[in-house]
Amino acid sequence: MSIRSDYHMHTHHSGDSKxxxxDMIECSIELGLEEICFTEHLDLDYPTCYDDLPPEPFTLLPGxxxxxxxxxxAVYGDRISMRFGVEIGMQTQVADQNNSFIEENGFDFVIASIHxxxxxxPFYADFWEQDTIENIYKKTFDTTLENIKCFDNFDVLGHLDYVCRYAPAGDTTYSYERFKDQIxxxxxxxxxxxxxxxxxAKILSKDPNGMPNPCPAALKRFKELGGKIITIGSDAHRPEKIACGFDRMRDIALECGFTEYYTFEKRNPIAHKL
Structure with a gap:
């Protein structure tokens, strides 16, 4: 495994991880990683309609x-580099609050995601009952563009086509080509x-032959358009998911024209050869 940095992982500070x-640090060391970045969830104004979640499940306590x-x-710093990151859940009505949170807490790295x-x-079935699947995809990509235009304080866009992870069983309507104009x-x-x-790489922890986010065609298009920075992350919420599928991720990135991946320190990108 030539990718030595996992730049998307969660611990008990995120509402969906215990x-x-x-344990996350020790497993990363055992896997031979040289650097990790914790990217705990902050999803303000998360819907309250889901009974399996506590109130305000993704309110991150920075202290x-x-x-x-x-x-x-301090304990592990001589064995692995660690970075202090956050995954911001974008919604237009909380853009100012998200920005203030980032400015106040000195993060090394910020992922901005649409959840x-x-x-x-999209994780819940009622999401898919609102409209046709095609219209839902279109709405999701429109929402993504709207949010990154009103919220600029981030380093990378999280799992661009995240929504396709949770499409109803058997659905095959998603592809980059089908939604090319919006993507x-x-x-x-x-x-x-x-x-x-x-x-x-999260999907690869369940299906080694699955499609990471973004899909390879969208990643390749990003490169063709002049995109340079990619970070590679497992989106692990448990130690056994860390660095899942990283050999395949490297192969895909190379096939898409990338020769480097990036880490961050104090919001500054640092290149590494794939």
């Missing part, structure tokens, strides 16, 4: 998160504003 931070991060950085469209989460507008905006993409 993983101890120390305890920073304290534990610094504690383990909510029209007040619902290209997103990619062009990212390129023109020196933003990167989170190349996200």
């Amino acid at each position: 993983a101890p931070m120390e 305890p998160y920073r304290e534990e991060y610094e504690k383990y950085k 909510i469209v029209d007040g619902k989460d 290209d507008e997103i990619l062009k905006y990212l390129v023109s504003h020196d933003k990167g993409l989170d190349f996200n």
Whole structure:
């Protein structure tokens, strides 16, 4: 495995993970990683309609998160580089709050993601009951473009086509080509504003032959349009998911024309050869 940095992972500081931070660090070291970045969730104004979640499940407490991060950085810093990151859930009505949160907390790295469209989460079945699947995809990409135009304080766009992970069983309507016009507008905006993409391996922890996010065709198009920065992350919420599928991720990135991937320190990108 030549990719030595996992730049998307979560611990118990995220509402959808129970993983101890120390376990994530130790597993990363065992896998031979040289650098990791914790990217805990902040999803303000997350919908309250889901009974399996506590109230405000993705409200991140930066104080305890920073304290534990610094504690383990002191313990493990001579064995692995650690970075302090966040995954911001974008919604236009909380853009100013998200920006203030980032400015106040000195993150090394910021992922901006779309997890909510029209007040619902694609993870849940009711999301897919709102409209036709094709219209839902179109709405999701329109929402993504709208949000990155009103919220600029991020380094990479998270899992661009995340929505396709949770499409109803048997659905095959998603492809870059089918939604090319909308996806290209997103990619062009990212390129023109020196933003990167989170190349996200989460699906590969369940299906080694699955399609990462963004799909290879969209990643290749990003490169063709002048895109430069990609970070590579497992989106692990448990230690055993760290660095999942990274050999395949490297192969795809190379096939799409990339020769480097990036890490960040104090919001500054650092290139590494694939």
